[in-house]
Amino acid sequence: MITGLRKGTSVTGAGSVIFRDVTVHGLHRMCVEQVGQYPDLEIWAGMIQPTPKTWLHDYRERMNAGIVVCHLWIYWKEQS
Numbered sequence: 849m850i851t852g853l854r855k856g857t858s859v860t861g862a863g864s865v866i867f868r869d870v871t872v873h874g875l876h877r878m879c880v881e882q883v884g885q886y887p888d889l890e891i892w893a894g895m896i897q898p899t900p901k902t903w904l905h906d907y908r909e910r911m912n913a914g915i916v917v918c919h920l921w922i923y924w925k926e927q928s
Contacts, residue, residue, distance in 0.1 A: 853878060853895055863887035863920070876900075880920045887920040900924035 858864040863882030870876050876896075880887040886907050893903065903924035910917050 853892075859891060862891045866919075874925055876922075876924050876926070878922045880922075882918050882920075884916055884918070886918040889920060889922075892920060893922060896922070896924060898927065901927050 853865055853868060855865050855868050863880045865878060866881045867877070867879035878892075878896075880892050886909075889905055893905070896903075903922060905923070906921045908919045908921065910919075
């Protein structure tokens with residue numbers, strides 16, 4: 849079940865969630881997009897509740913019509 853942060857959630861000046869799911873193995877995946885700069889990891893990781901014990905992140909970027917679009921991917925598993 850996905851609760852809290854979901855696709856469409858935005859923080860002014862910090863990006864928007866464009867992808868969010870949970871795999872059959874319980875891995876949560878979320879992608880935050882922001883134009884022109886990377887989304888702030890501390891802001892978005894701080895919004896994950898309950899706070900995961902371990903998580904990973906990855907930054908990616910792409911050009912779209914001459915504009916840099918940056919993505920922050922966060923992966924975590926809930927504590928059991």
